[in-house]
Amino acid sequence: MSDEKVPFLDLVTAHRGLQDEFVEILKTALNSAGFIGGPMVQGFEEDFAKFCESRFCVGVGSGTDALRLALIAAGMKLPAASCGVLQN
Secondary structure (H helix, E strand, C coil), X not given: CCCCCCCCCCHHHHHHCCHHHHHHHHHXXXXXXXXXXXXXXXXXXXXXXXXXXXXXXXXXXXXXXXXXXXXXXXXXXXXXXXXXXXXX
C-alpha cells in the first residue's frame, strides 16, 4: 500500500475567474428569494433541460428528493415515508 496522497480538487483556483459572476447571481437570488421557485429556478430548469437534451427538468431541494422522484419516474410505488436519514 502506498503512502502517496491524492490531492483534493482545487475549487478556489477553478472558480476564481467566475467569482464576480457568482457573487452577482447570489446577490440576485438572496435579494429576491430566487432560490425558492420563481424565475431564477425556472430559468435554471429550462437551461439544464437544454444542456441535458431533455424536454423537462425539475429542481429539487435535496439529493433525497431527487432520488425519490427518479424512482417514482421509473415506475416504483413508494410509501410516503420510504426515504429517511439516520443520524450517527
